[in-house]
Amino acid sequence: xxxxxxxxxLFISFNYSxxxxxxxxxxxxxxxxxxxxxxxxxxxxxxxxxxxxxxxxDILITLNGYYNDTLAKVRFKAFYLTYKTAYxxxxxxxxxxxxxxxxxxxxxxxxxxxxSIANWLTNFNTxxxxxxxxDSLKWVLRExxxxxxxxxxxxxxxxxxxxxxxxxxxxxxxxxxxxKVVWAVHLAMARxxxxxxxxxxxxxxxxxxLNDDVVYELLPDLxxxxxxxxxxxxxxxxxDETKNCxxxxxxNPKQIVCGYRVMEYLAPIIKDFPLEYDDTGDLLVEDYEQxxxxxxxxxxxxxxxxxxxxxxx
Numbered sequence: 001x002x003x004x005x006x007x008x009x010l011f012i013s014f015n016y017s018x019x020x021x022x023x024x025x026x027x028x029x030x031x032x033x034x035x036x037x038x039x040x041x042x043x044x045x046x047x048x049x050x051x052x053x054x055x056x057x058d059i060l061i062t063l064n065g066y067y068n069d070t071l072a073k074v075r076f077k078a079f080y081l082t083y084k085t086a087y088x089x090x091x092x093x094x095x096x097x098x099x100x101x102x103x104x105x106x107x108x109x110x111x112x113x114x115x116s117i118a119n120w121l122t123n124f125n126t127x128x129x130x131x132x133x134x135d136s137l138k139w140v141l142r143e144x145x146x147x148x149x150x151x152x153x154x155x156x157x158x159x160x161x162x163x164x165x166x167x168x169x170x171x172x173x174x175x176x177x178x179x180k181v182v183w184a185v186h187l188a189m190a191r192x193x194x195x196x197x198x199x200x201x202x203x204x205x206x207x208x209x210l211n212d213d214v215v216y217e218l219l220p221d222l223x224x225x226x227x228x229x230x231x232x233x234x235x236x237x238x239x240d241e242t243k244n245c246x247x248x249x250x251x252n253p254k255q256i257v258c259g260y261r262v263m264e265y266l267a268p269i270i271k272d273f274p275l276e277y278d279d280t281g282d283l284l285v286e287d288y289e290q291x292x293x294x295x296x297x298x299x300x301x302x303x304x305x306x307x308x309x310x311x312x313x
Contacts, residue, residue, distance in 0.1 A: 026054040027062050037077050056085045056094055072110035079105045083120040095128040103136045111146035118150035122313035129158045149184035156188035157313050164192055190225045198227050210244045215261050223265045226310045235299050238262045260288055263295050271307040274298040
């Protein structure tokens, strides 16, 4: 007699063979995939070719039936597939549709789903948020309690300046009790161009002793603001020869200048940056010392006329 483990393995093998072989029927593939998700055997993955072989618009239509599933993990996978279908697409309509659905997903009752969806939304551009998505985002800002700090940052990233007074009033009235949320509000208003908030955020970071914690935890927040006062402070660190940071090599940690990490932060947000980088923001360089010299020289030559890329998160 077959035991439960054997039956489970046969079930997995059978279903994965279907996913691999029936690549001309994406509805069946998604249905079969979601059934695997429901079984809790382990976290399944679709074929790498799935998104290349099928019409993305049709995939989104099929996923419609899973956004409101009673199981949080099925909803999670539906939103994840929505993200994967669209975030690298060149189709404006597809990206807008996916972003709208993901913003709707921020209303999910499962906090883990909300946090993941918020992270995925940061990989889109401001132009991918249409008016419907923006209106939904305003509702989410007021009603969602999970990962509110992430939601507040997205609101500002999208450019919803009409929410400044709402954020400011809530901050002044003590509505936001979490330090993480309070800091997110200051950053969001800075991103939306409130000068006193820009000054506040930059000066707060400047007061911290420069070390790895500040470089990894606070400097990305200054990058997020997308204001030259914030970026100019990063350029100061870029040029600083003091070895306040440590190398990332766990086997041989040694003190290094913090400019190497700052250089990586600046590359994706500066127009005509002198170094190449991939779609994840990682620099495509072999000699980091030479790359730092190139970057420093570039900022010396362009200190007054460099431009910031503001349509990304």
